[in-house]
Amino acid sequence: MKVFITGATGYIGGSIAEMLVAAGHSVTGLVRADEKALLLKARGIAPILGTMDDNAILTESAQAADAVIHTASADHPASVVALVTALERSGKTLIHTTGSAIVADHADGEYATKTPLTEDSYFEPVPFRRARVDMNRYIRQAAMEKGVRSIVICPTMVYGTGRGLQADSDQIPKLTALSRQIGAGVYFGKGLSYYSNVHIDDLVDLYLLAMEKAPGGSFFFAENGHSSFKDLAGLISNHLGFGGKTVSLPVEQVIQQYGEYARLGAASNSYVKAVNARRLGWSPKAPSLADWIKSLPCV
Numbered sequence: 001m002k003v004f005i006t007g008a009t010g011y012i013g014g015s016i017a018e019m020l021v022a023a024g025h026s027v028t029g030l031v032r033a034d035e036k037a038l039l040l041k042a043r044g045i046a047p048i049l050g051t052m053d054d055n056a057i058l059t060e061s062a063q064a065a066d067a068v069i070h071t072a073s074a075d076h077p078a079s080v081v082a083l084v085t086a087l088e089r090s091g092k093t094l095i096h097t098t099g100s101a102i103v104a105d106h107a108d109g110e111y112a113t114k115t116p117l118t119e120d121s122y123f124e125p126v127p128f129r130r131a132r133v134d135m136n137r138y139i140r141q142a143a144m145e146k147g148v149r150s151i152v153i154c155p156t157m158v159y160g161t162g163r164g165l166q167a168d169s170d171q172i173p174k175l176t177a178l179s180r181q182i183g184a185g186v187y188f189g190k191g192l193s194y195y196s197n198v199h200i201d202d203l204v205d206l207y208l209l210a211m212e213k214a215p216g217g218s219f220f221f222a223e224n225g226h227s228s229f230k231d232l233a234g235l236i237s238n239h240l241g242f243g244g245k246t247v248s249l250p251v252e253q254v255i256q257q258y259g260e261y262a263r264l265g266a267a268s269n270s271y272v273k274a275v276n277a278r279r280l281g282w283s284p285k286a287p288s289l290a291d292w293i294k295s296l297p298c299v
């Protein structure tokens with residue numbers, strides 16, 4: 001199968017691309033820089049130079065492929081509209097990557113939600129994430145209204161070493177860097193909020209499975225566990241050799257310094273259960289978040 005991937009140089013897209021190539025698929029990848037294009041080529045991924053704002057390139061690349069996997073951004077409507085429009089009435093697969101911050105609240109570390117949300121749960125997104133929720137709906141509706149086999153995958157906090165050019169994920173490396181700087185595992189407020197998580201290898205498996213057999217219009221959380229931010233800080237502390245010592249920073253600090261994006265990613269509840277993925281036959285096998293962090297060399 002010929003698959004076009006955006007974000008092919010990134011953590012999620014790069015990992016998917018590697019596994020697709022290994023499985024014998026022909027993969028093209030959107031790339032912004034010449035140097036990275038050469039690196040992709042060396043990995044068996046045919047580079048397509050362009051950005052998410054190059055409508056013509058997205059259109060041509062999507063139409064030349066049997067399936068498209070969009071991982072470059074969960075928040076870029078123009079590229080989503082370009083890809084949906086390019087595939088209109090083709091019946092071809094479009095898998096879009098969103099993120100579980102869509103369900104994140106403003107708990108600010110004060111409490112944990114007791115029950116995980118599933119794909120069928122009602123939730124009211126915080127204003128910062130409403131556009132992302134609307135875009136996911138638009139993509140799923142394309143299955144009913146525009147003849148695209150559109151699928152949305154919603155990763156939680158992804159951990160593990162990426163298989164492509166970008167080895168590091170987002171939240172844990174950033175919390176680790178801050179903890180190293182401070183000399184203790186860092187969390188915000190009381191650190192009680194729950195965030196679900198998934199290993200990158202299991203996440204990639206879900207993309208491959210969804211590409212093979214998910215119905216158009218479907219939506220999948222990707223999750224195989226959860227942790228409070230305080231427990232995560234303890235794990236990071238041990239990994240850094242700080243003997244489990246943790247420290248709380250005021251939530252106002254994360255908001256002032258890093259904005260709403262980090263507030264949701266480091267102090268909210270985003271506690272979900274991947275019911276649809278398991279129904280599809282997804283069976284995560286990678287080490288849990290705690291076991292993965294424990295397996296890292298102490299640095």
Ligand SMILES: NC(=O)c1ccc[n+]([C@@H]2O[C@H](COP(=O)([O-])OP(=O)(O)OC[C@H]3O[C@@H](n4cnc5c(N)ncnc54)[C@H](OP(=O)(O)O)[C@@H]3O)[C@@H](O)[C@H]2O)c1
Nearest residue numbers: 007008009010011012032051052072073074099155156158
């Ligand atoms: N990692 C997680 O834990 C996680 C969890 C849930 C959701 N997500 C979402 O999943 C998506 C991918 O995450 P990631 O961790 O793989 O991020 P990443 O490692 O930063 O990768 C982003 C990719 O998108 C490309 N890109 C960014 N802007 C672009 C543009 N304007 N035109 C073309 N390409 C562009 C980057 O290219 P360059 O190499 O040129 O920078 C890179 O290949 C994001 O939307 C993220 O919010 C991630």
